[in-house]
Amino acid sequence: MDALTVHRLHFAFTVTFHYLFPQLTMGLALLIVVLKTIALRTGDEQYNRAARFWAKIFAVNFAVGVVTGIPMEFQFGTNWARFSKAVGGVIGQTLAMEGVFSFFLESSFLGAFIYGEKRLGPKAHWAAAFLVFLGSWLSGFFILATNAWMQHPTGYLMAPDGEIVLSSFWGLLLNPWLLWQYLHNMIAAVVTASFVMAAIGAFYLLIRSHEPYGRIFVRTGVIAGAIACVLMLFPTGDGQGKNIAFEQPLTLAAMEGLFQTQSGAPLAILGQPDLDKQQLDNPLTIPRALSFLTYRRWTAEVKGLNEFPRELWPDNIPLLYYSYHIMVGLGTIFIAVMLAAVLQLWRGALYHSRPMLWVLLLALPFPYIATTAGWITAELGRQPWLVYGLVRTMDGTSAQVSAGNGLFTLIGFMGMYALLAILFLFLVGREIAHGPEA
Amino acid sequence: METVWFCVVAVMVAAYFVLDGFDLGAGILHLAIARTPEERRTVLASIGPFWDGNEVWLLAGGGTLYFAFPALYAAGFSGFYLPLMVVLWLLILRGIAIEFRNHITNSVWQPLWDVVFCGASALLAIFFGAALGNVVRGVPLDASGYFFLPLWTNFAAGREAGVLDWYTILVGIAAFLILAEHGALWVAYKTEGAVETRAQSAAARLWWLVAVSFVVITIVSFQVQPHLGESFRERPWGYIFPIVALAGLGAMKFLAGLRGFLGSCAYIVGMLTSVVFGVYPYVLPSNTDPKLSLTVYNAAAPHYGLMVGLAWFIPGIVLAAGYFFYTYRSFAGKVRV
Numbered sequence: 001m002d003a004l005t006v007h008r009l010h011f012a013f014t015v016t017f018h019y020l021f022p023q024l025t026m027g028l029a030l031l032i033v034v035l036k037t038i039a040l041r042t043g044d045e046q047y048n049r050a051a052r053f054w055a056k057i058f059a060v061n062f063a064v065g066v067v068t069g070i071p072m073e074f075q076f077g078t079n080w081a082r083f084s085k086a087v088g089g090v091i092g093q094t095l096a097m098e099g100v101f102s103f104f105l106e107s108s109f110l111g112a113f114i115y116g117e118k119r120l121g122p123k124a125h126w127a128a129a130f131l132v133f134l135g136s137w138l139s140g141f142f143i144l145a146t147n148a149w150m151q152h153p154t155g156y157l158m159a160p161d162g163e164i165v166l167s168s169f170w171g172l173l174l175n176p177w178l179l180w181q182y183l184h185n186m187i188a189a190v191v192t193a194s195f196v197m198a199a200i201g202a203f204y205l206l207i208r209s210h211e212p213y214g215r216i217f218v219r220t221g222v223i224a225g226a227i228a229c230v231l232m233l234f235p236t237g238d239g240q241g242k243n244i245a246f247e248q249p250l251t252l253a254a255m256e257g258l259f260q261t262q263s264g265a266p267l268a269i270l271g272q273p274d275l276d277k278q279q280l281d282n283p284l285t286i287p288r289a290l291s292f293l294t295y296r297r298w299t300a301e302v303k304g305l306n307e308f309p310r311e312l313w314p315d316n317i318p319l320l321y322y323s324y325h326i327m328v329g330l331g332t333i334f335i336a337v338m339l340a341a342v343l344q345l346w347r348g349a350l351y352h353s354r355p356m357l358w359v360l361l362l363a364l365p366f367p368y369i370a371t372t373a374g375w376i377t378a379e380l381g382r383q384p385w386l387v388y389g390l391v392r393t394m395d396g397t398s399a400q401v402s403a404g405n406g407l408f409t410l411i412g413f414m415g416m417y418a419l420l421a422i423l424f425l426f427l428v429g430r431e432i433a434h435g436p437e438a
Numbered sequence: 439m440e441t442v443w444f445c446v447v448a449v450m451v452a453a454y455f456v457l458d459g460f461d462l463g464a465g466i467l468h469l470a471i472a473r474t475p476e477e478r479r480t481v482l483a484s485i486g487p488f489w490d491g492n493e494v495w496l497l498a499g500g501g502t503l504y505f506a507f508p509a510l511y512a513a514g515f516s517g518f519y520l521p522l523m524v525v526l527w528l529l530i531l532r533g534i535a536i537e538f539r540n541h542i543t544n545s546v547w548q549p550l551w552d553v554v555f556c557g558a559s560a561l562l563a564i565f566f567g568a569a570l571g572n573v574v575r576g577v578p579l580d581a582s583g584y585f586f587l588p589l590w591t592n593f594a595a596g597r598e599a600g601v602l603d604w605y606t607i608l609v610g611i612a613a614f615l616i617l618a619e620h621g622a623l624w625v626a627y628k629t630e631g632a633v634e635t636r637a638q639s640a641a642a643r644l645w646w647l648v649a650v651s652f653v654v655i656t657i658v659s660f661q662v663q664p665h666l667g668e669s670f671r672e673r674p675w676g677y678i679f680p681i682v683a684l685a686g687l688g689a690m691k692f693l694a695g696l697r698g699f700l701g702s703c704a705y706i707v708g709m710l711t712s713v714v715f716g717v718y719p720y721v722l723p724s725n726t727d728p729k730l731s732l733t734v735y736n737a738a739a740p741h742y743g744l745m746v747g748l749a750w751f752i753p754g755i756v757l758a759a760g761y762f763f764y765t766y767r768s769f770a771g772k773v774r775v
Contacts, residue, residue: 063534063538064534066490066533067529067530067533068530070496070497070529070530071530073500073501073504074500074515076504076511077504077511077512077514077516078516078518078519078522078523079516081512081513081515081516081584084504084508084511084512084515085512085513087508088504088508088509088511088512088739089505089508089739091505092501092504092505092508092511092739093743093746093747095501096501096504096505096506096751097754098501099494099498099501099502100498100502100750100751100755100758101750101754103497103498104491104494104758104761104762105757105761107493107494108761108764108765110490111486111487111491111765111769112765115486159740165740165742166739166742166743166746398512398516398584399584400517400584400585401516401519401586405520408520409519409523412523412527416527416530416531420530420534423534427541430541430542
C-alpha cells in the first residue's frame, strides 16, 4: 500500500468508527429533552425514569464519542500536514470554535445532567439536558461548516504565492452548502436515535418486561422517527441533492452512474457501474426521473461522466454509486417502516402487533449503515479533491510520515477500536438488560 | 497580533496542564494513596465532575493552535507522529477507564480499570514532559518546514536525537513528579480521612524530588538551548516567570489545603511561561539550522483570520470560564462517597 492509501484509510477508518457514536449522542440529546419536557409538563414520573435510563446509555455512548473524537482533530496535523498548512487558517477557525463554544458547554453540563438530578431540581435539570443538547448540535454545526467548506469553499482568497487565506468570516459560516448539509446530517442523527429508542422499546414489549417503558420508547421513537424520516427526503435530502447537482455535477453523474449526458435522464434504482464499458450493467431505472428530481422538468438535460476529463472523476465510482444507493434505498424503507408504525400507533394496535415490533427491533442497525453510506457518498464524491477545486487529496498528506508508520498506527487504532466496540456493546447490553426500573 | 495569539495559546496550554494536571496526578497516585474500594471511589469522585472539562482545554488549545499557527500545527503534529499516536491511545484508555469503571462493581472489573487509569496517567505525564523537552531542544526542521522524529535514536540530545533522549526523558520525569505532586495536593484538598493523610504525606515527600528536578532541569535546559539564556539577558523582565515558579514551590512546601494546591498551580504556570518566554520568538526551534526555525511570524495565519478570531475567541473563552466557575462551585468542598 502506498502512503496516500494508508493515510486515506487511516482517516476513513477512525472517522467512520467515531461517527457511530456522535450520531446517537446528537439525536438522543434531543429525544431526552423531549422526555424531560413531557415529564416537566405532566409531572409523570415514568417519563423522568425513561429519561434517566437513556441518560445512562447516553453517558456510555458520549464517552466513546469523546475518546474517539480527539484523534480526529489530531489527525489533521499528524496525517494531513500539507492540507493543514494550506488551509488551517480557514478551517482552523471552525475547529477552534467547536472547542471553545461547544466542547466546554457539553462537558460542563454533562456532569450536571448525569449526576446532578437530585441537587438541581426538575427545572435546572431540564436546563442541563437542554444545554447538553445545544452543545452537541453546535458541535455538529462547526464540524459541518468545516466539511461544507471542503465541499464548496467560500469566503477565501488565493494569495499570490498560492496560499489559501480566509477573507470573509461570515462567508465561511454562512456557506450556502452548509444549510442543507447541516440539516440533513442532524435529522439523520434524530433518525438513528429514534430507531434505537423504538427498537429498545419494541424489545421490552416483545419480551413482556418493563412494558410501560417499552410503550413510551416505541411511541416517542416512532413519532420522532416518522417526522425525521420524511424530513430526510424533503426538504433536506432534496436540498442537498441540488447542492450537488448544481455545484458538483460530476459527482452527481458518478453517484447516479450516469455515463452519458442525456435529456430526460433515467433514475437508476439498481445496476452495477461498469467502468470499462462505461455503462450500468443490469439496470433497473425509472425513465426521466433523474431529470425531474434535479431540474423539475422531465426532459431536462443531465450531464454524464463523459462531459468531464477522466482525471477529475472520483477515484472509486462503484463504491460511491453503491454508498449513495444504499443510503437512498434505506432512507426510503425507513419512511415506509415509520409511517406504517405511526399508522398502527394511531389505530391503537402498535403495542400488540408483534410483526411490527419485530420489524422495529431488527431495524436497529440500519440507520447507522445509512448514515455511514451517506458520509461515504459525501467524501468519495468530493474526490479527487480534498478541498473541492482547490487542494487535491494526494497533495494533502504528511509527506514525512511513511506508509509503514501510518500502517502501524492504523493497525493500532483497529485493535483499540475493536476493544472499545466490545466494551460499548457489553455495557449498553447490561443497561438494557437491567431496564429503566433498575 | 501574532504575539497576542502566541500568548493565548500559551495561556491555554498552561490552563490545560494546571487543570488536567491535577487529574493526571490523581491518576498517577491512585493505586498508592487509595487502597480499599471505597478509597478508590473517593479519589475518582474528587476528579469525576472535572476531568472531562479539563481535557477540553487540550482540544480547544489544539484547535486554537491549528487556526492561529497552521504551519506549526502541521509541522509539529506530523513530525511527532509516533509519540502523538501513543498519546492518543493513552487518552482513549484513560478516558474509558474513568468512565467505564463504575458501571460494574466487582473485584475483577474495577481493579483492572484502576491499573489502566494509573498507568495511562503516568505515561501521559512523561510524554507531555518529553514533548515540552523537544520544543526546548529543537527538532531537525528542513527547508520545507517539516521534520520527522523517530521515537529514539542514540539518546544523545544532539542533532540526530529522537523524541526521547536523555534531556527530554529528564523533562518527562520532572513533569511526572510535578503532576504527581499537583495531584496529591488536589486529592488532599478534596478528601478526608486516610486518603487525605496519604495524599498529604505523598505531597510532602514528592516536594523534595520536585525541588531537585527544578534545579536539574533549569541547569540543563540553559545548556541544551542557549537561546533561553539570550532571552532572559535581553529582556530581564522575564525573570518574573521563574520567580512565580519559585514562589509556587515555596507555597507547596509551607502552605496546606487549597493554598498549597494553588502553589503548585503557580509553579506549573511559572515553569511553562518561563519556557515559552525563553523560546520566544521561536515556536519550534530547529536544531540543525536556526534559520529554519518556526517563529511566531512565519508560522502564523494571515492577519485577517487572526483579527476575526479575536472577536469570537474573547466572548467564547469568557463563557467557558463561566461554565468552569459554575462547575467548580457546584462541586465545591470535600467529596463524600
